[in-house]
Amino acid sequence: MTVITENKAREEICRIGKSLFDRGYVHATAGNISVRLDASEGGGYLITPTDACLGFLDPARLARMDADGQQLSGDSASKTITLHRGIYAAAAPFDPATRCVIHTHSTHCVALSLQATSEELLPPVTPYFVMKVGHVPLIPYHRPGDPAAAARVGETITRYGRQGTPLRAVMLARLGPNVWHDSPAAAMAVLEELEETARLVCLACAAPQPLNAAQIDVLRTTFGARW
Secondary structure, eight states, X not given: OOOOOHHHHHHHHHHHHHHHHHTTSSOTTOOEEEEEOOGGGTSSEEEOBTTOOGGGOOGGGSEEEXXXXXXXXXXXXXXXXXHHHHHHHHHTTTOTTOOEEEEOOOHHHHHHHHSOOSSBSOOOOSHHHHHHTOOOBEEXXXXXXXXXXXXXXXXXXXXXXXXXXXXXXXXXXXXXXXXEESSHHXXXXXXXXXXXXXXXXXXXXXXXXXXOHHHHHHHHHHHOOOO
């Protein structure tokens, strides 16, 4: 496992934030990014400040938190640090290398959540969604920053992991997705595939037919898909 230094993590958060903003995955001051630092880097977390625009982040002003979520330096941390810490804790038993969480208000994902009728945001409609994203449980609406949302997300990650389908993403109804992986770049790739799949479903004239069980099984055995 490659260690991400604190300085590199600061640079990557700002690079990813600008990329997402420039391409319309986030707007205004919506969204946030965090990185869990290794013990060799002092542990704890970096997270984007509250009400910060992800397109114009300053590496030196990112919020530095200790392992308990107490702020050590930087601008005031995003209120979602509780949710992010819950994701890291719940994902660790299934993906110990989890290092980055990204939350956006991506348009097509949110649009689908407004009309969702199932417990998951999307069916398995494309092979790359199955391979790169996997299941995306839909978390019922909670106000932004509600600790109950963090608890529900943690419980969901644990339940899916114990069933043998570890998660890379959850969808907060009416707010947006949270995705995670072992680096900021890898987490962004999950987000990109998730939002693109949501866009395809929104553009389809009728509800698309999902891949069948045999097709999904081939993706599992060939590519290690988590479906």
